[in-house]
Amino acid sequence: MTKLLKLAWRDIWRNRRRSLLTMGAIIFAVIIISLTNSVQYGTYDAMEELVVRLYTSDLQVHRTGFQDERTLSYSMEESEQDWASYFDEYPWIEAVSKRLTGFGLASSDSSSAGALIVGIEPETEGSVSSFANAPFEGRALVAEDRQAVLLGATLAHNLNVGVGDSVVVLTQGYRNVMGADLYAVKGLVRTSNPDVDRAMMIMPLADAQYLFSMEGRFTEVVIRGHDFRGADSYAAVLQAALGEEQYEVLPWREMMPEIQQMRALDDAGNYIFYIFLVLLIGFEIFNTTTMSMMERVREFGVMMSIGMKPRQISLLVTLELMLKVVLALAIGFLITFVAVSILKDNPIPVTGELQELYEEWGFTIEGISFSARIVIFFFPMLAVTTVSLLSMIYPILRMRRFSPVQALRTT
Amino acid sequence: MSILIKIAWRNIWRNPRRSWVLITALAVAVFSFLGSVAYIDGFSIQMIDSAINLQGGHIQVSGRGYHKNPTIRTYVPDVARVERIIAENDAIRYALQTTTPGMINSAEQASGVVITGVDPVREVEVSSVAESIIEGSYLAPEGEANEVVMGAMLAEQLNVLLGEKVVLMANDLDNEVGAGAYRIVGLYRTNSSDFDKTNVYLHLNQARNLIGYTAEQASTVTLRLDPGLDPVETAIHLQTTLDAADLEILTWHERSPLLVMMNEMMNLANIFLVIILFTAIAFTLINSFIMVIFERIREIGIMSANGVRPGQVRLMLYLEAVFIVLLGTAVGGAIAVVLITWWSAVGLDLSAFAEGLSSFGAASVLYPYIHWGHILNGFVMIFVLVLLAVLYPAVKASRFETVDAINHV
Amino acid sequence: MSDHSIESRSASLATDGPKPIDGQAPLVEATRLVKIYQDKEHVPVTALNEVDFRAAPGEFTAIAGPSGSGKTTLLNLIGGLDKPTSGSVVVAGQDLAAMSRNQLATFRLNNLGFIFQAYNLIPVLTAEENAEFNLLLQGVPAHERHEQVVREFEDLGIDKELIHRRPAKLSGGQQQRVAIARALVSRPKLILADEPTANLDSKTGARLLDKMRNLNERTGITFLFSTHDPMVMERARRLVILRDGQIAEDDVRG
Ligand SMILES: Nc1ncnc2c1ncn2[C@@H]1O[C@H](COP(=O)(O)OP(=O)(O)O)[C@@H](O)[C@H]1O
């Protein structure tokens, strides 16, 4: 076997240019596929993290049915649980904050616009999300604030108001009670999500409860866990503890299906492309292997006449190919790995129109990020190996039909 | 020259298996390129269609600054004059709208919406909302009753049914909040769930009452052009004939610059696709052609001795490559065209990704589209890439020393 | 190139047969030719050593000598297929050393015909297409080509039914005849044949050579062929013997 391996190794370098071209094809495909994977994982991972941090946080507890209906009748009450200490027993829960969200019509002196009103607890909101934390103008809300709001940048623009101005908000609250009040604009927020900027009106929870006539009530308990990727299992644990009858516990994945779907759609497109690319590599391997075999008919004839069995020759040829494949995979992975290790910490910034485009799609990204996770190599490794082995079937079957006499007669 | 074509063509069939593998590889690459172009162009067409059919036609006339900051204070004054001038061109259909942000309330739920007032008779000529009604009917032409048409998804969200009433609220020109109850007469569903959730339609008269516009005021005039009329030229022409400093006349390109850019980006992605696929093929081509020239080294020597110039040797190999590409393109192209034609008839169901797609403003059923210009560009690139790949073997063949080549058996 | 002028020129030459070398502008004039090869171990091998060789138009000359004496090298240098290490080759008044690869190719196309030992033909072309190859390159119209090839095939005794066969389906002798037809059909000034009969049995070889001599006499085209076959040497009108890269004997016969 080691003798065969040695022979195989020497044969690879006997036709150096041909072997190098075959390996070059594999290396090329491996780099393209792993790099695409790296960007895919890197960018979506980063985006998911940003989006989760921005607003939904890792998971939320609602009254069962709220997610689908989003109406105020699916609210929860302060007295239902000892909310303040309920989550203490879960060590992986890092922060909890409550919100009350509903719609209203915001008006200024000159204009009006529909607004998504989010009542927050200023003391704790900052530890579960980022959207209300850092106004680019004015200041964030504090616990003592009353009749104070932060506005999304676009909403403020549409209403033609700035910090220090006031807005009137009109709502149809809980059980159809109309509510209206006057609020001072304390700050303006700009997120990388245009939907948020166009609609968001942030006020203290108490103000929102008063506006909607919902004292002591809220619609969401927002929870930040240890690691947002574990949200699914966190949610399952809490759901079991709280029971499905009264509460729905949703991880971010279920609250924002569009990101998952975009990722899946992108993946689908990528994998179709990978398959075509690997198929082309398969043709290269098939063609070169078959041609080399034809060229070496005489040589194989000699080997057979000195007692080598057809099976050993098949093994030799397969070994030759696998050596090339393994070597090429290793080189491809190494190059990719070095590249992504460097790029990983330096996302390629996305600026100007392209950034606008991403934002328009609701994709909050810092740039094109690369991932060095090992999974980026799984597909190329699997696919290239499979295709190589498949493309050996025909030449090996042909090989079976050789007899030494026949082989030696051919020139 | 013709003898070189003859030799090149016949050479392909000396090792048919090898040639067929090359042809198949090229066919696979051509197929995936065409599939991808058709898919992407299908997307573009759909999004452009929706920009034109749902969001303002080929050209939209409004008060100056309206597009950047759409408030009811920016309107088209003396709209009758604008209508008269537009009507001079028979190839333009147009309709007036008033548009205001507002709030919609059902018994249980409220939501922010854009309230658009339309003239139902004219509106059907410029917008596809009327065609998208899936339950009930469009607004009555008279505009005497309090009627509203809304997206089926919005109705679902508000928990209201056809025939039930909703309350619409909006600020009027005097900054007083106006409100009214309207009966739902029609529910529509378009490609875009975002659109459906945020747009409700009233009769123009009702909407003018709500926001305090007179019959001389409108937010926008939406224009739809007959095919053959160029939006950009028409917009420029209108600019001069309308001659009003307080009007804004925008084509769909200007209203949706991101859409235009997205198109460019997707086309760029296609170019990358072609380059990658054909670089992968280049390895196979180079390897095969190197084998080819070494197999034929003697006859190349014979030709050279008989007076074939080095350039003609190269040409012969290029011709062989071109024939192989043509065959691959024909095979891959034929399969692709059949599949794409079938696809674009039945549509490609992407409903599993519906929410994701609608964040692009794209529908969940995609109809691939064959855009010949893009395909032609791709083919030009394919030929260039293939010839580049064959460059090395061809140059090598043309540099063989004649004596060595002849001695080679 | 017009077929006409060649015919008339050759006709005038044909009547009086070969001329002595002196007193006439030579067709081939090789002066102090040296060719040194590097062998596999990079040891220099002198294939030709200061060879002076001239040939007049209309000659029918054999270059003989043992294997390795430099026959092929000499013919290749005269044919412009290879460059000498030193010395000069002038053919039909043209100094080959001064020409580019493209110029050499064109020169060969219009002035020379080649017949090699074997595998002379292009495998994917039929006998007829091989024979008309040079005419095709010269851009001679189809009907003229066909006429000339048919005449040449008749002349060389190539069976009509062979004309659409590819070389693989022809015997060695048939292949060589097609190669001769190709060399002749464009009426070159000089035909260089490197051991044209080496791969043929002696009867076929002798017949082929008689044909060539016959053609030489009719058309006046100069033939220069190498051989180590006595039967071939007999038929030459001038016999040059090479030994170790030098001309050992030069014998003009009737
Ligand atoms: N390409 C080459 N490389 C090295 N040596 C060569 C080459 N061609 C010919 N020779 C050497 O030059 C000498 C003359 O060869 P050649 O002209 O072929 O002789 P002939 O045709 O008379 O048999 C021989 O010794 C031969 O080995």
Ligand SMILES: [Mg+2]
């Ligand atoms: Mg020789």
